[in-house]
Amino acid sequence: MKTYATPFTTLLLTGSLLGASFTAGAGEHGDAHGDPMAKVTISSTEVADGIWMLTGQGGNMAVSIGEDGTFLIDDQFAPLHDKILAAITGLGGSQPKFLLNTHWHGDHTGGNEAMGEKGTIIVAHDNVRKRLTSDQFVKAFNMKSGPQPEAALPVITFNDTITFHWNGQTVEADHVGMAHTDSDSYVLFTEANVVHTGDLFFNGFYPFLDPDSQGSLAGVISGVNEILNRIDDETVVIPGHGPLGNKAQLTEYRDMLQTVYREVKSMKSQGKTLDEVIAAQPTKAFDKKWGGGIFTAEQWLGIIYPTI
């Protein structure tokens, strides 16, 4: 059995994917894990009138700023809270009235407690709240988390879809079933033609998916297909991780996932073990483009194989 201690430890230390809030116990936030975050800056890219993608460390965020107030999607890690608020203020916004979590992972919900304490209303799929109120273990990263403080929890939850009418936009969040986790939603800004995919899309590298939260490769493919059915060639696509994208890039990603899925499924049905699948290099044609991010082909096969 392969172990992935070295690269995943590096990941954990850099906090680039899941990071701090997984290892922090309830109430243990802020400076205890602040050092790796000290150098992080929050950058903004305007994707439509009044809508920006914000990046720092962890999952990409989106913010809508306008006459109704500030609406934020995801909030990275607790130690970045002040920097994120400063970036929002710099764009003319204020303390978010609403925060929507695309799923429960700590690189998307780490700032929840600070947001909730200041009165931001947190909204998410039912399973985000379920997972934030119970013990969680992400085996791939050997990360445990316990129940989060009350202020960090979504106070409005939905089981399928929810729509906000905000800053002139129809903002629709749709749950996609079991995909990256069982708590994933993508968010459409309908009039602006912008979508935030959550972690259904890692733009440019092999994606993490979390089998301990019911994630599977087939689920991710099906979730991506749902998004592709809702967008067009002009849609601005904010991925969960990686640079801003478009429908062509999301389609290429889906095609890559689908090809690998079929190949590995066929090998698995022939009884091939993980080591045999790795040796057969089913991702070879894709490694140059997709294998240089968080996971090498071998690591990624180790994650997806059990889910296929």
Ligand SMILES: [Zn+2]
């Ligand atoms: Zn993420």
Ligand SMILES: [Zn+2]
């Ligand atoms: Zn995630």
